[in-house]
Amino acid sequence: MDYLPEHIESARVLMTIKTYPSLSQKYGELVCTAGVCNGKLVRMYPIQFRDLSDYQKFKKFQWIEVSLQKRKKDFRPESYTPVREIKLCEHISPEKDGWSKRMKELSSLTMHDNMRELINITKQPPYPSLAMVKPREIIDFKIESCSREWTDAQKAYFQQPDLFKDIGPLTLRKLPYKYSYRFVTKDEQERTLMIEDWEIGALYWNCLNDADGNEDIANQKVKEKYMAIAGNPNTFFFVGTTLANHVQAPNPYIIIGVVAPNSSYNPNIVQPDLF
Secondary structure (H helix, E strand, O other), X not given: OOOOOOEEEEEEEEEEEEEOOEEEOOOEEEOOEEEEEOOEEEEEOOOOHHHOOHHHOOOOOEEEEEEEEEOOOOOOOOEEEEOOOOEEEEEOOOOOOHHHHHHHHOOOOOEEOOHHHHHHHHOOOOOOOEEXXXXXXXXXXXXXXXXXXXXXXXXXXXXXXXXXXXXXXXXOOOOOEEEEEEEEOOOOOOEEEEEOEHHHHHHHHHHHHHOOOOHHHHHHHHHHHHHHHHOXXXXXXXXXXXXXXXXXXXXXXXXXXXXXXXXXXXXOOOOOOOO
16 A cells, blocks of 8 residues: 555645755755655655745745655655645644644654664665654753865755756855754663754854854854753654665664644643744
């Protein structure tokens, strides 16, 4: 039985995942996006988000309408290509009882509480690659230095002539740090997964600006924010695999979305919306 039809005309998708942009030699600046369609998670690729017109730029937890076609070169069942223009629909704001409405829309999905079991499922047909994970405990937030420049291969898209499109200059800044959560689930094994959601990149650049360019101060502020999120007992992750690592990596997952429902979802939690 198919996960979803190969072609979904005028699909309604509640967008829940948007990662920090990366560079592709073929497509330029890309964002990994995913959401809920007909009660199941779907990945939409490729999307050059910053090249979209303003009337197509969706927020997280916004419904969109778009036609989707299953990606032939991607065996993961959730992977689709948008084949028509994105139409923005209603946004579920976090205000008032917004978080309760958001979580209701996610109620058809399984909330995994055991990473070992999830990885075992991932390695078997139909090879699911997107999931929600509820950590039993978030132990720490790790910060690691990484390359500060895009590779020549990544920059190649912006260095080629294109007679049909004004590509423009490369303006995307590469994050000079990798951020990860160290956590445990029901299997009691400590794991460290990198966080690649849009907010963490935006938060770093905002904190760096506020700190007048002091990276240590900026990173301390980022850590404080994410450890505050870790203290919210309702916090959970959207996780996803990469196509290259799905089969061969012992744990192919990265965190592509950190979700921290605020006090409107649970009145016993006094937790501001940090973003």
